[in-house]
Amino acid sequence: xxxxxxxxxxxxxxxxxxxxxxAALETKHQMLDRRISEEVHRxxxxxxxxxxxKKQKLRLKEELANL
Numbered sequence: 001x002x003x004x005x006x007x008x009x010x011x012x013x014x015x016x017x018x019x020x021x022x023a024a025l026e027t028k029h030q031m032l033d034r035r036i037s038e039e040v041h042r043x044x045x046x047x048x049x050x051x052x053x054k055k056q057k058l059r060l061k062e063e064l065a066n067l
Contacts, residue, residue: 018067025064032057
């Protein structure tokens with residue numbers, strides 16, 4: 001058996017962190033999607049709140065695309 005050394009462990013740790021980070025971003029993206037939907041379906045949606053939620057969602061989408 002060949003010892004791969006600490007570099008292999010470091011790469012695996014980075015990959016795990018990146019996957020965890022990506023999952024967290026996807027969860028936040030889904031939560032924002034629900035909040036946007038809830039706001040849109042209110043009798044009098046708050047346009048300012050909607051714009052802010054949509055900007056946050058777009059930032060998360062861009063960050064996910066850059067991973």
